[in-house]
Amino acid sequence: MSTPTRKPLDRHELWSLLSEKSDFWTEVDVVQVTGSTNADLAKAAKHGAPEGTVLIAEEQSSGHGRLDRRWVSPARAGLTMSFVLRPTVPREQWATLTLLTAVALEESLRAVCGVNAKLKWPNDVLIDGRKVCGILAQVEDGAVIVGTGLNVSLTEEELPVPEATSLALAGASTLDRETIAAAFLSHVAAVYTTWNERGPASVIERWRRNSATLGRHVAVSFPNGRKISGRAVGIDNDGCLQVALDDGAVETIAAGDIVHLRPED
Template identity: 45%
Template sequence: MENVLDSPYTDLERPPLSQAALNRALVRPGGLWSSLTVTERTGSTNADLAQLARDGAREGAVLIAELQLAGRGRLGRAWTAPPRAGLTFSMLLRPAVPPARQGWVTLLVALAAASAVRRLAGVEVRLKWPNDLLVGELKLAGVLAERAEGAVVVGMGLNVSVRAEELPVPTATSLVLSEAECADRDPLLRAVLREVESHYRDWVAADGDADACGLRSAYLGMSATVGRDVRVELPGERVLRGVATGVDAAGHLVVRTGDGEQTLSVGDVVHVRPA
């Protein structure tokens, strides 16, 4: 396995993150973030944080990996990036909202990250339901939420300085390839976590009501899915074609077909693609 320190890029090109600096900037009394840990390498930040959740870790723990060796997205899909070329991290949340509304966690984190990247990097990021950040039709980042002992662990992989020859698939991109105004991981991570905290606080205060806190309207305003003809691949090689008309109060995608409207949860869907 490649060691982070053996990367062909220097610390000037791909500098390491400072755990001490991140904690000084983001951990404060009464704030959401309780601790930030930077590890040189791990298998999966989601798996590590899920174990900490089982051990009783506080809400707001964040684990960041400079290199993730067994990263994964939805349905076990692999997520890979060279050392220090992206932001790979997971957050431990314990949302005190009704279970039926907790499906919004994935969408909330995706929206927060897109808002932060738009503001700091000047890149027109859109949201593909349920968990991708897109630049045009190319994937910039993905979000994966998993339950663990009454908590929700939310992981994100965001391509920052990944070069074209380093992309895992031709349908991916990075901030550098998108000519971003900022490709410095430290301020990007701070901006994303601050945006997550802001949206999360409002959502929890509204008891998970995505309309009352403005979450649903903000999400729809950045959606690359709603309003488009879509081809939805379902388990068992079934396909649903129609128009994505919205996202309901539980965060489910609403698709209008010739037979009427159908509501799809994250677990119902293999892929959502433009028709």
């Protein structure tokens, strides 16, 4: 696959497309390079940045995902963005915003790009078992900063790890980043509005329907170094994963690193 032509994001075109679909977003800024869009908006949130603020970077110099894993992508080859949300639901439900973002992206990619994605708990979007997008949410001064890194036009040679993929490699019907970003953000706004008004039940059910994790044997590594393995059997109303262990006990996991195991593992 040859390296595709990568035109810069047109902020005015993006804003025009987005404004036609949603009135939720208050500001969309596009920068050529920054350390981390999440870090930038975390600082902005401390100074009162309103809900609906969006920052997109053509390139990140020190982007990272969960567990401080580095997120790498060539300039203009993806959609690296963060946005500010200020939820009014109880704080214990905020963790489901990662699932909400994954659901909104999966549904947008199916509608706009014609690709079928699946969702890996807690924060990955997969195509054919390979990661096309990672999501990172953090709480900052009463706000939630949600960051996404979507691989759009990366070639096989440009993938950061063999387990990754891109929309181009998946045969997406469009790689137009303004179109994809506008569809995704407008859908996030619609799903988030319902989530804020009625709680996370609808999001969790939609996540369940498109899960790549439920029913799979998984290995779980906890932040304290503990490890378990078992079958992922459910997800509760707070977005926690439920894993059935070999002894029949079911463990509820709020935070951990998940590896999908093959039957022989």
